[in-house]
Amino acid sequence: MNIEAVLDSDLGSIVAPAGCGKTHLITEALSIRAKKPILVLTHTTAGVSALKKRLRRLSVPASHYVVTTIDGWALRIANSFPTSCPISASPDNARQFYPELRRSVFRSLNSGGLHEIIKASYSRLLVDEYQDCDNNQHNIIASLSQVLPTVVFGDPMQCIFSFAGPMPDWQREVQQRFPLLGTLRTPWRWNNAGAPDLGEWILEARETLLRRESLDLTGCPNHLHWHRLTGTAQTDLINQQNAQQRIINHNQTDSLLVIGSSVDERSRHTYAKSSRTTQVVEQVQLAQVVAAASEFDRLNGMELVESILTNVSTMATNIEMRQTLTRIQSILSRRNRKPPTPFEHALTNVANSSERSDILTALQEVENKNGARIYRRNAYTALKNSVSLSVSSQDKTMSESAMIIREQIRQKGDNRIPKRAIGSTLLLKGLEADHCLVLDANARGMDNKHLYVALSRGAKTVTVFSRNNQIS
DSSP states (O other): OOHHHHHTOSEEEEEOOTTSSHHHHHHHHHHSOOSSOEEEEESOHHHHHHHHHHHHHTTOOGGGEEEEEHHHHHHHHHHHOTTTSOOOSOTTSHHHHHHHHHHHHHHHHHHTTTHHHHHHHOSEEEESSGGGOOHHHHHHHHHHTTTSOEEEEEOGGGOOOGGGSOOOOIIIIIHHHSOEEEEOOOOHHHHHTTOHHHHHHHHHHHHHHHTTOOEETTSOTTTEEEEEOOSOHHHHHHHHHHHHHHHHHHOTTSOEEEEOOSSOHHHHHHHHHTOSSOEEOOOTTOHHHHHHHHHHHHOOHHHHHHHHHHHHTTTBSOOOHHHHHHHHHHHHTTOOSSOOOHHHHHHHHHHHHOOHHHHHHHHHHHTTSTTOOBSOHHHHHHHHHHHHHHHHOTTSOHHHHHHHHHHHHHHHGGGGSOSEEEEOHHHHTTOOEEEEEESOTTSTTOOHHHHHHHHTTEEEEEEEEESSSEEO
Protein backbone atom coordinates (compact mmCIF):
# COMPACT_ATOMS: atom_id res chain seq x y z
CA MET A 1 0.00 0.00 0.00
CA ASN A 2 1.33 3.45 -0.90
CA ILE A 3 0.82 6.92 0.55
CA GLU A 4 -1.65 7.87 -2.18
CA ALA A 5 -4.15 5.51 -0.55
CA VAL A 6 -3.79 7.59 2.60
CA LEU A 7 -3.61 11.09 1.16
CA ASP A 8 -6.31 10.68 -1.52
CA SER A 9 -8.97 9.21 0.79
CA ASP A 10 -11.73 11.22 2.41
CA LEU A 11 -12.69 8.42 4.79
CA GLY A 12 -11.05 5.07 5.35
CA SER A 13 -9.39 2.53 7.59
CA ILE A 14 -6.21 0.53 7.16
CA VAL A 15 -5.77 -2.76 9.02
CA ALA A 16 -2.17 -2.87 10.21
CA PRO A 17 -0.91 -6.18 11.64
CA ALA A 18 2.14 -5.93 13.88
CA GLY A 19 5.44 -5.25 12.13
CA CYS A 20 3.97 -4.60 8.68
CA GLY A 21 5.10 -1.01 8.11
CA LYS A 22 2.28 1.10 9.55
CA THR A 23 4.57 3.68 11.17
CA HIS A 24 6.61 3.94 7.97
CA LEU A 25 3.43 4.60 5.98
CA ILE A 26 2.35 7.32 8.41
CA THR A 27 5.75 9.04 8.37
CA GLU A 28 5.80 8.91 4.56
CA ALA A 29 2.41 10.60 4.44
CA LEU A 30 3.61 13.32 6.83
CA SER A 31 6.69 13.98 4.69
CA ILE A 32 4.46 15.36 1.90
CA ARG A 33 3.96 19.09 2.31
CA ALA A 34 0.35 20.28 2.52
CA LYS A 35 -1.09 23.80 2.89
CA LYS A 36 -1.96 23.05 6.52
CA PRO A 37 -0.48 20.51 8.92
CA ILE A 38 -1.88 17.00 9.26
CA LEU A 39 -3.34 16.22 12.69
CA VAL A 40 -2.10 12.85 14.00
CA LEU A 41 -3.80 11.42 17.07
CA THR A 42 -2.81 8.36 19.09
CA HIS A 43 -3.29 7.10 22.65
CA THR A 44 -0.17 7.46 24.76
CA THR A 45 2.42 10.16 25.36
CA ALA A 46 5.05 7.46 24.83
CA GLY A 47 3.59 6.78 21.38
CA VAL A 48 3.62 10.50 20.60
CA SER A 49 7.24 10.76 21.72
CA ALA A 50 8.31 7.76 19.63
CA LEU A 51 6.59 9.06 16.47
CA LYS A 52 8.03 12.56 16.87
CA LYS A 53 11.50 11.11 17.39
CA ARG A 54 11.19 9.11 14.19
CA LEU A 55 9.93 12.13 12.25
CA ARG A 56 12.89 14.19 13.47
CA ARG A 57 15.28 11.40 12.51
CA LEU A 58 13.80 11.43 8.99
CA SER A 59 14.04 15.27 8.90
CA VAL A 60 10.29 15.68 8.31
CA PRO A 61 9.58 19.41 8.94
CA ALA A 62 7.57 20.03 12.11
CA SER A 63 5.31 22.36 10.11
CA HIS A 64 3.90 19.29 8.32
CA TYR A 65 2.16 17.79 11.35
CA VAL A 66 0.62 18.14 14.79
CA VAL A 67 1.08 14.93 16.80
CA THR A 68 -0.67 14.47 20.14
CA THR A 69 -2.86 12.05 22.07
CA ILE A 70 -6.62 11.98 21.57
CA ASP A 71 -7.15 13.03 25.18
CA GLY A 72 -4.42 15.66 24.95
CA TRP A 73 -6.10 17.23 21.92
CA ALA A 74 -9.52 17.06 23.62
CA LEU A 75 -8.09 18.75 26.72
CA ARG A 76 -6.65 21.53 24.58
CA ILE A 77 -10.08 22.09 23.06
CA ALA A 78 -11.79 22.05 26.46
CA ASN A 79 -9.30 24.54 27.88
CA SER A 80 -9.69 26.83 24.87
CA PHE A 81 -13.50 26.72 24.92
CA PRO A 82 -14.50 26.12 28.57
CA THR A 83 -18.03 27.48 28.09
CA SER A 84 -18.93 25.02 25.34
CA CYS A 85 -16.91 22.16 26.90
CA PRO A 86 -17.76 22.27 30.63
CA ILE A 87 -16.13 19.64 32.88
CA SER A 88 -17.01 19.28 36.55
CA ALA A 89 -14.63 16.43 37.50
CA SER A 90 -11.06 17.10 38.61
CA PRO A 91 -8.08 15.78 36.61
CA ASP A 92 -6.93 14.15 39.85
CA ASN A 93 -9.91 11.80 39.50
CA ALA A 94 -8.91 10.31 36.13
CA ARG A 95 -11.69 7.71 36.04
CA GLN A 96 -14.34 10.44 36.04
CA PHE A 97 -12.41 13.26 34.38
CA TYR A 98 -11.43 11.66 31.06
CA PRO A 99 -14.82 10.12 30.20
CA GLU A 100 -16.46 13.47 31.02
CA LEU A 101 -13.83 15.33 28.97
CA ARG A 102 -14.46 13.09 25.94
CA ARG A 103 -18.24 13.41 26.17
CA SER A 104 -18.09 17.18 26.58
CA VAL A 105 -15.76 17.71 23.62
CA PHE A 106 -17.85 15.36 21.48
CA ARG A 107 -21.00 17.39 22.22
CA SER A 108 -19.19 20.59 21.30
CA LEU A 109 -17.88 19.09 18.05
CA ASN A 110 -21.32 17.75 17.17
CA SER A 111 -22.86 21.20 17.60
CA GLY A 112 -20.79 22.43 14.65
CA GLY A 113 -19.41 25.46 16.47
CA LEU A 114 -15.79 24.36 16.08
CA HIS A 115 -15.95 23.23 12.45
CA GLU A 116 -14.47 26.36 10.87
CA ILE A 117 -11.64 26.52 13.41
CA ILE A 118 -10.73 22.88 12.78
CA LYS A 119 -10.85 23.25 8.99
CA ALA A 120 -8.64 26.32 9.25
CA SER A 121 -6.11 24.49 11.44
CA TYR A 122 -5.55 21.11 9.75
CA SER A 123 -5.54 19.59 6.28
CA ARG A 124 -6.54 16.06 7.35
CA LEU A 125 -6.63 13.61 10.24
CA LEU A 126 -4.71 10.37 10.81
CA VAL A 127 -5.44 8.23 13.88
CA ASP A 128 -3.01 5.53 15.02
CA GLU A 129 -3.78 2.43 17.15
CA TYR A 130 -7.49 2.86 16.48
CA GLN A 131 -8.32 -0.51 18.02
CA ASP A 132 -7.59 1.08 21.42
CA CYS A 133 -10.32 3.73 21.11
CA ASP A 134 -13.25 3.50 23.50
CA ASN A 135 -16.74 4.53 22.40
CA ASN A 136 -16.29 8.14 23.51
CA GLN A 137 -13.02 8.51 21.60
CA HIS A 138 -14.57 6.85 18.55
CA ASN A 139 -17.39 9.39 18.67
CA ILE A 140 -14.88 12.27 18.75
CA ILE A 141 -12.99 10.90 15.73
CA ALA A 142 -16.23 10.23 13.83
CA SER A 143 -17.32 13.82 14.48
CA LEU A 144 -13.94 15.19 13.34
CA SER A 145 -14.22 13.11 10.17
CA GLN A 146 -17.25 15.17 9.18
CA VAL A 147 -14.89 18.13 8.89
CA LEU A 148 -11.51 16.62 7.92
CA PRO A 149 -10.52 13.83 5.52
CA THR A 150 -9.75 10.99 7.94
CA VAL A 151 -7.87 7.70 7.78
CA VAL A 152 -7.57 5.44 10.84
CA PHE A 153 -4.95 2.73 11.37
CA GLY A 154 -5.46 -0.25 13.64
CA ASP A 155 -5.55 -3.97 14.14
CA PRO A 156 -8.54 -5.59 15.86
CA MET A 157 -6.26 -8.50 16.82
CA GLN A 158 -4.25 -6.12 19.01
CA CYS A 159 -7.29 -4.85 20.91
CA ILE A 160 -6.24 -5.90 24.41
CA PHE A 161 -7.28 -2.84 26.46
CA SER A 162 -11.02 -3.51 26.41
CA PHE A 163 -11.16 -3.66 30.23
CA ALA A 164 -11.18 0.18 30.27
CA GLY A 165 -14.77 0.40 29.01
CA PRO A 166 -17.04 -0.29 26.02
CA MET A 167 -15.25 -0.19 22.67
CA PRO A 168 -16.66 0.03 19.14
CA ASP A 169 -16.98 -3.18 17.16
CA TRP A 170 -14.34 -3.09 14.42
CA GLN A 171 -16.50 -4.38 11.56
CA ARG A 172 -19.95 -3.08 12.53
CA GLU A 173 -18.93 0.36 13.77
CA VAL A 174 -15.35 1.28 12.83
CA GLN A 175 -15.39 0.03 9.25
CA GLN A 176 -18.96 1.18 8.71
CA ARG A 177 -17.79 4.73 9.44
CA PHE A 178 -14.31 4.29 7.92
CA PRO A 179 -14.48 1.89 4.95
CA LEU A 180 -11.59 -0.54 4.59
CA LEU A 181 -8.89 0.79 2.25
CA GLY A 182 -6.66 -2.25 2.61
CA THR A 183 -4.60 -4.46 4.89
CA LEU A 184 -0.82 -4.26 5.24
CA ARG A 185 0.61 -7.67 4.39
CA THR A 186 4.41 -7.41 4.18
CA PRO A 187 6.14 -8.53 7.42
CA TRP A 188 8.86 -5.87 7.35
CA ARG A 189 9.91 -6.38 10.99
CA TRP A 190 11.00 -9.95 10.29
CA ASN A 191 12.23 -9.38 6.74
CA ASN A 192 14.54 -6.62 7.96
CA ALA A 193 15.80 -8.90 10.76
CA GLY A 194 16.67 -11.68 8.32
CA ALA A 195 13.83 -13.92 9.46
CA PRO A 196 11.23 -13.78 6.65
CA ASP A 197 9.98 -17.30 7.45
CA LEU A 198 9.07 -16.19 10.96
CA GLY A 199 7.29 -13.13 9.57
CA GLU A 200 5.15 -15.23 7.27
CA TRP A 201 4.39 -17.64 10.13
CA ILE A 202 3.33 -14.74 12.38
CA LEU A 203 0.94 -13.45 9.70
CA GLU A 204 -0.53 -16.93 9.24
CA ALA A 205 -0.77 -17.33 13.03
CA ARG A 206 -2.72 -14.09 13.19
CA GLU A 207 -5.31 -15.46 10.77
CA THR A 208 -5.48 -18.76 12.67
CA LEU A 209 -6.03 -16.99 15.99
CA LEU A 210 -8.52 -14.59 14.41
CA ARG A 211 -10.58 -17.66 13.42
CA ARG A 212 -10.05 -19.02 16.97
CA GLU A 213 -8.53 -22.19 15.56
CA SER A 214 -5.71 -24.23 17.11
CA LEU A 215 -2.19 -22.91 16.48
CA ASP A 216 0.78 -25.26 16.06
CA LEU A 217 3.77 -23.83 17.94
CA THR A 218 6.18 -26.16 16.13
CA GLY A 219 5.31 -24.73 12.72
CA CYS A 220 8.42 -22.58 12.23
CA PRO A 221 11.28 -24.64 13.68
CA ASN A 222 14.20 -22.42 12.61
CA HIS A 223 12.90 -19.38 14.50
CA LEU A 224 10.12 -20.55 16.82
CA HIS A 225 11.23 -22.68 19.78
CA TRP A 226 8.58 -24.45 21.85
CA HIS A 227 9.11 -25.93 25.35
CA ARG A 228 6.63 -27.90 27.41
CA LEU A 229 5.62 -26.66 30.87
CA THR A 230 5.92 -29.41 33.47
CA GLY A 231 3.47 -27.95 35.99
CA THR A 232 6.17 -27.87 38.68
CA ALA A 233 6.91 -24.22 39.43
CA GLN A 234 10.60 -24.53 40.33
CA THR A 235 11.37 -26.85 37.40
CA ASP A 236 9.58 -24.55 34.98
CA LEU A 237 11.43 -21.50 36.34
CA ILE A 238 14.79 -23.22 35.88
CA ASN A 239 13.86 -24.27 32.33
CA GLN A 240 12.66 -20.76 31.45
CA GLN A 241 15.82 -19.14 32.76
CA ASN A 242 17.99 -21.70 30.98
CA ALA A 243 16.17 -20.87 27.75
CA GLN A 244 16.74 -17.17 28.38
CA GLN A 245 20.43 -17.73 29.02
CA ARG A 246 20.80 -19.72 25.79
CA ILE A 247 19.27 -16.80 23.86
CA ILE A 248 21.69 -14.36 25.50
CA ASN A 249 24.73 -16.62 25.04
CA HIS A 250 24.08 -16.96 21.32
CA ASN A 251 23.12 -13.32 20.77
CA GLN A 252 25.06 -11.28 23.29
CA THR A 253 24.35 -7.85 21.78
CA ASP A 254 20.68 -8.51 20.92
CA SER A 255 17.61 -7.27 22.79
CA LEU A 256 15.16 -9.59 24.55
CA LEU A 257 11.61 -9.16 25.82
CA VAL A 258 10.34 -11.71 28.34
CA ILE A 259 6.54 -11.79 28.40
CA GLY A 260 4.99 -12.76 31.70
CA SER A 261 1.52 -12.72 33.18
CA SER A 262 -0.65 -9.69 32.42
CA VAL A 263 -2.71 -10.24 35.59
CA ASP A 264 0.04 -11.09 38.12
CA GLU A 265 2.60 -8.31 38.42
CA ARG A 266 4.29 -9.98 41.38
CA SER A 267 5.13 -13.08 39.30
CA ARG A 268 7.02 -10.87 36.84
CA HIS A 269 8.93 -9.28 39.71
CA THR A 270 9.77 -12.72 41.11
CA TYR A 271 11.14 -13.84 37.73
CA ALA A 272 13.32 -10.73 37.40
CA LYS A 273 14.52 -11.09 40.99
CA SER A 274 15.84 -14.58 40.28
CA SER A 275 17.34 -13.61 36.91
CA ARG A 276 20.76 -12.01 36.68
CA THR A 277 20.11 -9.95 33.56
CA THR A 278 16.39 -9.12 33.38
CA GLN A 279 14.88 -5.78 34.37
CA VAL A 280 11.19 -5.12 35.04
CA VAL A 281 9.16 -2.92 32.70
CA GLU A 282 7.09 -0.72 35.00
CA GLN A 283 3.56 0.54 34.49
CA VAL A 284 3.71 4.21 33.52
CA GLN A 285 1.50 5.11 36.51
CA LEU A 286 4.40 4.11 38.83
CA ALA A 287 1.79 3.66 41.56
CA GLN A 288 4.21 2.17 44.08
CA VAL A 289 6.72 4.97 43.59
CA VAL A 290 4.09 7.66 44.17
CA ALA A 291 2.70 5.78 47.18
CA ALA A 292 6.20 5.31 48.64
CA ALA A 293 7.00 9.01 48.23
CA SER A 294 3.73 9.86 49.97
CA GLU A 295 4.68 7.55 52.85
CA PHE A 296 8.08 9.20 53.11
CA ASP A 297 6.32 12.58 53.42
CA ARG A 298 4.27 11.58 56.45
CA LEU A 299 6.52 9.16 58.37
CA ASN A 300 9.38 9.86 60.76
CA GLY A 301 12.09 8.00 62.63
CA MET A 302 12.10 4.21 62.58
CA GLU A 303 8.73 4.09 60.79
CA LEU A 304 10.35 5.98 57.93
CA VAL A 305 13.34 3.62 57.95
CA GLU A 306 11.00 0.62 57.80
CA SER A 307 9.08 2.17 54.89
CA ILE A 308 12.31 2.74 52.97
CA LEU A 309 13.39 -0.87 53.51
CA THR A 310 9.95 -2.26 52.66
CA ASN A 311 9.79 -0.42 49.36
CA VAL A 312 13.40 -0.96 48.34
CA SER A 313 13.14 -4.69 49.12
CA THR A 314 10.60 -4.97 46.26
CA MET A 315 13.12 -3.42 43.85
CA ALA A 316 16.46 -4.91 44.89
CA THR A 317 17.81 -8.21 46.19
CA ASN A 318 19.58 -8.83 49.52
CA ILE A 319 18.09 -5.90 51.45
CA GLU A 320 17.77 -8.17 54.52
CA MET A 321 14.99 -6.10 56.01
CA ARG A 322 14.59 -7.73 59.45
CA GLN A 323 18.31 -8.02 60.02
CA THR A 324 18.86 -4.40 58.93
CA LEU A 325 16.11 -3.07 61.21
CA THR A 326 17.66 -4.95 64.14
CA ARG A 327 21.07 -3.48 63.31
CA ILE A 328 19.72 0.10 63.09
CA GLN A 329 18.06 -0.23 66.49
CA SER A 330 21.30 -1.62 67.91
CA ILE A 331 23.33 1.23 66.44
CA LEU A 332 20.88 3.83 67.76
CA SER A 333 21.13 2.39 71.27
CA ARG A 334 24.96 2.11 70.93
CA ARG A 335 24.87 -1.67 71.51
CA ASN A 336 26.51 -2.57 68.20
CA ARG A 337 29.89 -4.27 68.23
CA LYS A 338 30.58 -3.98 64.51
CA PRO A 339 30.75 -0.48 63.00
CA PRO A 340 27.82 0.41 60.71
CA THR A 341 28.12 -0.08 56.97
CA PRO A 342 27.54 3.02 54.80
CA PHE A 343 23.97 1.79 54.16
CA GLU A 344 23.31 1.29 57.87
CA HIS A 345 24.89 4.64 58.68
CA ALA A 346 22.61 6.38 56.17
CA LEU A 347 19.53 4.68 57.63
CA THR A 348 20.61 5.64 61.15
CA ASN A 349 20.76 9.26 60.02
CA VAL A 350 17.22 8.89 58.62
CA ALA A 351 16.01 7.54 61.96
CA ASN A 352 17.56 10.51 63.77
CA SER A 353 16.63 13.32 61.36
CA SER A 354 13.94 12.17 58.88
CA GLU A 355 15.59 14.65 56.49
CA ARG A 356 15.04 14.23 52.76
CA SER A 357 18.77 14.49 52.08
CA ASP A 358 19.38 11.53 54.41
CA ILE A 359 16.61 9.53 52.67
CA LEU A 360 18.35 10.24 49.36
CA THR A 361 21.70 9.09 50.73
CA ALA A 362 20.12 5.87 52.00
CA LEU A 363 18.63 5.16 48.56
CA GLN A 364 21.96 5.87 46.91
CA GLU A 365 23.74 3.48 49.27
CA VAL A 366 21.46 0.61 48.19
CA GLU A 367 23.52 0.31 45.02
CA ASN A 368 26.72 -0.06 47.07
CA LYS A 369 25.31 -2.63 49.51
CA ASN A 370 27.13 -5.94 49.38
CA GLY A 371 25.11 -8.51 47.41
CA ALA A 372 22.36 -6.10 46.37
CA ARG A 373 21.17 -6.16 42.76
CA ILE A 374 18.49 -3.76 41.55
CA TYR A 375 16.05 -5.64 39.33
CA ARG A 376 13.42 -2.91 39.10
CA ARG A 377 15.83 -0.24 37.93
CA ASN A 378 13.22 2.15 36.52
CA ALA A 379 11.11 2.13 39.67
CA TYR A 380 14.16 2.48 41.93
CA THR A 381 15.61 5.34 39.85
CA ALA A 382 12.23 7.10 39.76
CA LEU A 383 11.97 6.87 43.55
CA LYS A 384 15.52 8.13 44.02
CA ASN A 385 14.97 10.98 41.53
CA SER A 386 11.71 11.94 43.25
CA VAL A 387 13.48 12.37 46.58
CA SER A 388 16.37 14.18 44.86
CA LEU A 389 13.96 16.64 43.22
CA SER A 390 12.32 17.35 46.57
CA VAL A 391 15.77 18.03 48.07
CA SER A 392 16.64 20.57 45.39
CA SER A 393 13.09 22.05 45.35
CA GLN A 394 12.11 22.29 49.00
CA ASP A 395 8.71 23.79 48.12
CA LYS A 396 7.68 20.42 46.64
CA THR A 397 6.72 17.39 48.69
CA MET A 398 8.23 14.05 47.78
CA SER A 399 4.87 12.84 46.42
CA GLU A 400 4.53 15.98 44.26
CA SER A 401 8.07 15.40 43.01
CA ALA A 402 7.21 11.77 42.23
CA MET A 403 4.34 12.88 40.01
CA ILE A 404 6.66 15.27 38.14
CA ILE A 405 9.22 12.50 37.63
CA ARG A 406 6.44 10.15 36.47
CA GLU A 407 5.37 12.62 33.76
CA GLN A 408 8.98 12.99 32.58
CA ILE A 409 9.23 9.20 32.25
CA ARG A 410 5.95 9.08 30.29
CA GLN A 411 7.44 11.48 27.76
CA LYS A 412 10.54 9.32 27.24
CA GLY A 413 8.52 6.56 25.59
CA ASP A 414 10.55 3.51 24.60
CA ASN A 415 13.65 4.84 26.39
CA ARG A 416 12.17 3.43 29.59
CA ILE A 417 12.40 -0.13 28.20
CA PRO A 418 15.61 -1.96 29.20
CA LYS A 419 17.52 -3.99 26.63
CA ARG A 420 16.57 -7.23 28.40
CA ALA A 421 13.25 -6.79 30.10
CA ILE A 422 10.23 -8.58 31.46
CA GLY A 423 6.73 -7.17 31.07
CA SER A 424 3.24 -8.16 30.05
CA THR A 425 1.46 -7.89 26.72
CA LEU A 426 -0.28 -4.78 28.10
CA LEU A 427 3.09 -3.14 28.78
CA LEU A 428 4.94 -4.36 25.69
CA LYS A 429 2.35 -3.94 22.92
CA GLY A 430 3.79 -1.75 20.19
CA LEU A 431 7.38 -2.65 21.08
CA GLU A 432 9.74 -5.06 19.41
CA ALA A 433 13.00 -6.82 20.26
CA ASP A 434 15.37 -9.19 18.51
CA HIS A 435 14.02 -12.07 20.60
CA CYS A 436 11.02 -12.70 22.79
CA LEU A 437 10.37 -15.37 25.41
CA VAL A 438 6.76 -16.18 26.39
CA LEU A 439 6.78 -17.71 29.87
CA ASP A 440 3.33 -19.31 29.75
CA ALA A 441 1.11 -19.23 26.69
CA ASN A 442 -1.64 -20.90 28.77
CA ALA A 443 -1.60 -18.27 31.52
CA ARG A 444 -4.79 -16.67 32.78
CA GLY A 445 -5.58 -13.70 30.55
CA MET A 446 -3.59 -15.03 27.56
CA ASP A 447 -6.48 -15.15 25.07
CA ASN A 448 -6.04 -15.24 21.29
CA LYS A 449 -5.35 -11.49 21.04
CA HIS A 450 -2.84 -11.40 23.89
CA LEU A 451 -1.11 -14.45 22.39
CA TYR A 452 -0.83 -12.76 18.99
CA VAL A 453 0.62 -9.63 20.60
CA ALA A 454 3.10 -11.79 22.53
CA LEU A 455 4.22 -13.85 19.53
CA SER A 456 4.74 -10.79 17.32
CA ARG A 457 7.29 -9.03 19.59
CA GLY A 458 10.39 -11.00 18.53
CA ALA A 459 11.99 -10.14 15.18
CA LYS A 460 14.57 -12.96 15.01
CA THR A 461 13.31 -15.70 17.32
CA VAL A 462 10.31 -16.49 19.49
CA THR A 463 10.54 -18.95 22.40
CA VAL A 464 7.28 -20.20 23.91
CA PHE A 465 6.50 -22.27 27.01
CA SER A 466 3.08 -23.92 27.18
CA ARG A 467 1.40 -27.12 28.30
CA ASN A 468 1.34 -28.47 24.74
CA ASN A 469 2.32 -27.37 21.26
CA GLN A 470 -1.27 -26.91 20.05
CA ILE A 471 -2.80 -23.75 21.47
CA SER A 472 -5.69 -21.42 20.68
